[in-house]
Amino acid sequence: MTRSVYVTGIDRGDGRQVVELGIMELLARQTGRVGVYRPLLHDGPDRLFDLLKARYRLDQDAATAYGMEYPEASALLAEKGVDELVSQLVDRYHRVARDSDVVLVLGTDYADTNLPDELGLNARLANELGAVVVPVVGGTAQPPESVRAEARNAYRAFEALGCQVVALVVNRVAPADRESIAERLSARLPVPCYVLPEDKSLSAPTVAQITQALGGEVLLGDEAGLARDALDFVFGGAMLPNFLNALTPGCLVVTPGDRSDLVVGALAAHTSGTPPIAGVLLTLNERPAPHVLTMAERLAPGTPVVSVAGNSFPTAAELFALQSRLNSATPRKLETALGLFERHVDTAGLRDRISVTRSTRVTPMMFEHELLEQARSERRRVVLPEGTEDRVLRAADVVLRRGVCDLTLLGEEQAVRKKAADLGIDIGGADVVDPQTSPLRERFAEFYAKARAHKGMTVELANDVVTDVNYFGTLMVQEGLADGMVSGSVHSTAATIRPAFEIIKTKPGAGIVSSVFFMCLADRVLVYGDCAVNPDPNAEQLADIAVQSAATAAAFGVEPRIAMLSYSTGTSGSGADVDKVRKATEIVRERRPDLLVEGPIQYDAAVEPSVAATKLPESDVAGRATVLIFPDLNTGNNTYKAVQRSAGAVAVGPVLQGLRKPVNDLSRGALVQDIVTTVAITAIQAQSRGPAGA
Template sequence: MNGNSLYVATNSNATGKRMVALGMMELACRRFGRVSFFRPVVRVSPAEDQSIRLMRSRYALPTSAEQMSGVTRAQARQLLSEDRYEQLIQLIQQRFKALEAEADFVVVEGTSFQGLAPELEFELNADIAVNLGSRILSVYGMGARSVEDTVQSAMIGNDSFLDHGGVLIATVINQVPEVHADSLRMAATASVLIDHGPLYFLPEEPQLRHPTIREIQVGVGAKLLYGNEAMLDREVTRRKVAAMQLPGFLERLSPASLVITPGDRSDIIVGCLLAGTVPEGPTPAAVLLTGGIEPAPSVARLIRYSASLPVLICDTDTYTTASLASEVRAEIGDHSPRKIETALGVFEKNVNVDELADRLQTRSPGRITPMLFEHSLIERARQHRARIVLPEGCEPRILQAADVLCRRDVADLVLLGDPNQIREVASRVGATLPKSHVEIIDPATSPLRESFAETYFEIRQHKGMTKDVARDRMLDVNYFGTMMVHNGLAGGLVSGAIHTTANTIRPAFEFIKTKTGVDLVSSVFLMCLKEGVLVFGDCAIVPNPTAEQLAEIAISSAATASQFGIEPRVAMLSYSTGQSGQGKDVEKVRRATEILRQSQPDLLVEGPLQYDAAVDPRVAATKMPDNPVAGKATVLIFPDLNTGNNLYKAVQRSANAIAIGPVLQGLNRPVNDLSRGCTVKDIVNTVAITAIQSHVHHCQDTGAIE
C-alpha cells in the first residue's frame, strides 16, 4: 500500500457516499499539493457523472473527465457478462495508475449500486480498492434502519473489505436520526467495529434530502419564466399540487414548497406571492406552471414587482409534471452550492480530519499551497469562533457570504441595516441567515446608539466633536460597527464591498488606534499563487513611506505572515538588487533593510532586491547565490504604494492569482477592507482572516498562548 489514495466505499445505494467523498477532497486539498479524483465506474459517460462534475468544478482540477474515470456501467456489464472480471479490474487499474502518476493524492469514490447486482457490486468495490492500492474509508447509511441492522450491516461490510485484503482507515455511519444517535454510538463502539479504526457518525441533514429548484427544473424540462438563476439553488421540502380553491390551498401550504399549478390559476399564483410577504409565513420555494400557459399580464406585473418568487413553466400537464417532479432525487452537484456548504459543514463538524490525515501516513508538502492556505483559514477561524460585524448588511454578496460562513460554521455574524430590507435581499439571493449564528442590528433603532455616541463624543471632543454630531455619526454603519469592535461587542469588522477604503478605516483611525509600540497602520495582500502563498505589503494604505516606515511595514507584514502559517522571509523590493544600483529610491530601501536588521536580528531579510531575484530561484542563483531570502522570499515589501498597488493587481490578473485583502495591520482591533469588486469567496476569506486576527489580539491582550 503506497498510501497516496483513498477509496470511499459503501454497500448500498443512497448512503451519502458523495458527501463523504467531498469532505475527503477538502481534507486532501489541505494536506497535499496535487489532488485528483477518480470514479472506477460511471453511469453513462465521464462528462455526465455528477461526482466528477462536482469535483472538477469545485477544485478546478486540471485533468479531464475522461482521465478521472475507469469504465462506463455498460462496459462493466459487458465484461462481466463475458466472464472477464479480472480484465475489468485491470482496465480500471490502468486508468487509475495513469491518473495517480500525475497526482500527490487521489480520492476515489466507489460505485453507486445502480445497475449491477448488489452482492457482485460490493465484491467489485473491494477488489478495485485493493488492486488500486488504496486505503478504504467505508460508508454506511442508517436512515430508516434499526440500530441493530445498521451495526450488523457495517460489521459485515467491513469484514468483507478486510477479507479481500483491504486496509480500513475509518468507518462512517451516515444519515443518523437524532433520536437514535446515542444508542447507535453505544452499540457500534461495543461491537467489533471499534477494532476497524475510528468510527464517525454523521447526523441526518434534511436539507441534503431535498432537491433544489434547479434539479426539479431539469427533471421536468421546465424553463425559468421569472426570477434569477441564484434562486434556483433553493431547496424544495415538498411538492404541492394546487387543485383546490385558494383558501383550502393556503391552509395546506408549507414553507419551501414547490407549488405545481396550471398557468391560468391566477388566484394560486397571487396567493403564493402574498404568502411570501407574511413574516414567518409559509413562503413557497417556487411556482411551477403547467400546460405551457403563462400568467395573465396583470399577474405577470405583480410577479416582476415582487422579484422574490421564482416562477417556472413547462409544457406537460399537471399530473405528468407532478409525477416527474416526485421522481427527482436530491443530489450534491456542481449547481448546488448551498448543499455543498451544508454537506461540508456536517462532515467537518463530525469527522476528525486531522486524525484521518494521520492515519493515511503520508507526508505533508513542504510548501503552503493556495488550497491549503484558504482551507486552513476556515479551519482556524472555526476553532476560535469569533463574532464579526458586517456593516453592509443589505449588500447581496455580503448576505451570500454570510450564508456560506454559517453553513461552514466559521464565525458568528452581526449584520447592520434595516432588518426588513436585509431579509428581503436575502430571500431574493437565496441566502439563509440562521438566528443562532446571525444577529441583525439597525443602528437607527438600536439602544446601543446613545451609549456609542457618548463614547465617541468623549474620545473626539478635543477635536471639536459635539454630542449631536456624535449621535448622527453613529447612524453610519461603519462607525457603529467599529464602535461595536471598540467596546468588545464584536471581535472584528469587515467592510468595503460598497464603501471606499477611507470610509471603512477612518473610524478605526479615530478611536481604535494603533497597538502599543506601533506607529503606523499598513496593509498586506495575501497572494495565493500556483506556487504558494506570498505576502505583499503595503499595497493599500501608506502612499510614500520613509525608510523607517518601510521597516515598520516589514515588521508588521512578517508578523502577519507568521499568524497565518507562512514562514517570513522578507524581501525589500527595489529596481536594483544588492549593490548594483544607486539613487535616492534605492538608498531608502537599503536604509530600511539596515534598520530592519538592527531591530529584528532574527528575521530573515534581504534588500534591495528586484522582484524576480526575490521569488525566482534561478535568477537568485545568478544575482545573489546561496542567499537565504533571494529566490525564496515569502514577504515582499514594496517601496511605495504606487508600485505595490499596481504590481499586486498585475500579478492577480496575469497569474490568475487569488488576492485576499487588504488585510490591515497595526490596529488595536482587527478591521479589514474589501475591494468594491470583491467576490463572495473574497468576503468569506476576509471574514476568516479577521476571525483569526481577533483570536490573536485576544491572546495578546490576555497573555494567553495560542
C-alpha cells in the same frame, strides 16, 4: 507508490457524495496533485468528476477519470471473469496515479449495475490498488439498532476481505438518533465511526432541477430564484386563508394555473417573509392573466413561477420521486455538504489515518482551505456592515454553512432577511442588527462623543454618526460585541478604515496601520506589503511595515524572509529612494535581529534563486524571500495587480495590520470567495486576542 483512498458503499441511497466531497477537501489541503478515479461509470457524463475538476482546479483529463462503463464491465466479467476485469481496471487506475500524489477512488454505486457481489468487487479493487478504505452506510428511515448493525456488518465484511479500513461513515441518519448511534458504534468498532445526520436541503431538488425534470416553462424568476431548494411541497386547493396557513419555509407551491388568488397570496407571503417560499409551480398548462403575472413580478422579483402541462396528481408523483445530486450547478449544496462533513467528522484525525504526506508546494486552494480550518478551530464573531449587499449575503451563507465563524449583519432586519430570501439563501444562523433602531445606538453615541470630544464631537452629533454602518460595526468591535469587522464591497477604503483609525487605533508597538496581500502563486504564497494604505512611507514607517508584515506572515503559516525592495540590489545603487530602503533595512535589523531581512534588493533577486546566486550569493533571503516590502504605494499596488493578472495569482487582501483589533477592507470588485476568505482571515486575526466580551 501513490497513496489512494477508496470510498465505497454497501448499497444505494447512502448519500455518499457528501463523504466523497469531504475527503476530497481533506486531500486538497495536503497536496496540489490529487487525482480522481471511478472504476465503473454509467452512461453519460460523470457530474461529480466535473464538479471536483472545477472546484479543485484539477488538470486531469476526464478520459482518465474512469475505468469503463458498466455494460462493458458486465460483458467482460461474463466472458473472461473477475480477474481480467480487475486487471484492466487496475491498469487504467495507473494512468491517474502516475500524475498524482494521491488518488480519490469512487466505488461502484449499486444502482442497476448487473454485477454480482458488488461489495466483493470493491474490496478486491481496493486491495489491488493498495488503497485505504472508507465504507459508507446509509441510515435513511432506519431505526438506530438497524443502522448500528449494518455499520458493524459493513466493517466486518471489508475487513474479512483483507481491506485496510481506516474509518467508517454512517450517513443520513435521523438527527435525533445521531448521538446515540455514534456513541454505541464508537464503543463497538476498532476504527473511528463518523455519523452524519440527514440534511433535507441536500436531497431537496432546486427549482431549476424540477423545471428541467418536468419539462416546465419559466414564466417569471431569475437565476438566483431558480437555484432555491424546494424543501417541501404545498399543494394549493383550499381557500386563501387556509392555504396561507399551510405554507412552510422553502416550500414549492403547486397549484392549478387558474388559481390566481393562490399565486398572488403565496408571493405576498414570500415578500413579507411569512414564510419565504421557493417558488410556484402551475399545473394544467394554465397561466394567470398578463396583469396577474405583472403584479406577481412586482410583488416578489426574482421568485420563480413555472408552468407545466400535467395535472396536479401526476406532477406530485414526479416531484416526490425527485432527489437532488451534488453538481457544479448547485454551489450552495456543496457548501452545505462540506459544512455537514466538517461538523461531524474529526477531519484532523481522519487526515492522519489516511496518512497523506503533506506537499512542500502550497497552492492557492490549499492556502484557502487552511484559512477556513484555522478559523473554525476557535470560532469568533465577525460583523459585516453591508448586510443588504448580494455578494456579502452569499458569502455569509457560505461562512455559516461551513461553520467558519459567527456573524452579525448590519441593516434593517426585514430588508436583510427579505434580500436573503430573494436570493434563496439561508442566514438564519446570523444575528441582524439595525443601527437606526438598536438600543446600542445611545451607548455608542456616548462613547464616540467622549472619544472625539477633542475634535468638537457632541452626543447629539454622534447620535447620527454612529448610525453609519461602518462606524456602528467598528464600535461593536471596540466594545467587544464582535471580534472583527469586514467591509468595503460597496464602500471606499477610506469609509471602511477611517472609523478604525478614530476608534480602535493602533496597537502598542505599531507606528502606523499598514496592509498586506497574500499572493497565492501556483506553487507558493508570498506576502506583499504595503499595497493599499500608505502612499510614501519614510524609512521608520517602512521598517514598521516590514516587522508587521513578518508577524502577519508567521500568523498564517508563511515563514517570514523579508526582502526590502528597491530598483537596485546591495550596494550597486544610490540616491534618496535607495537610501530610504537601506536605512529601513538597518532599522529592521536593529529592532528585530531575529528576523531574516535583506535590502535593498530587486524583485528578481528576491524570488529567483538563479538571479540571487549572481547578485547576492551569500544572502539567506535572496532567491527565497516570502515577505516583499515595496518602497511606496505606487510600486506596490501596481505590482500586486500586475502579478495577479499576468501570472494568474490569487490575491487575498488587503489585510490590515497594526490595529488593536481586526478590521479589514474589501475591494469593491471582491468576489464571494474573496469575502469568505477575508472573513476567515479576520476571525484568525481575532483568535490571538481572545473572544469578544472575554
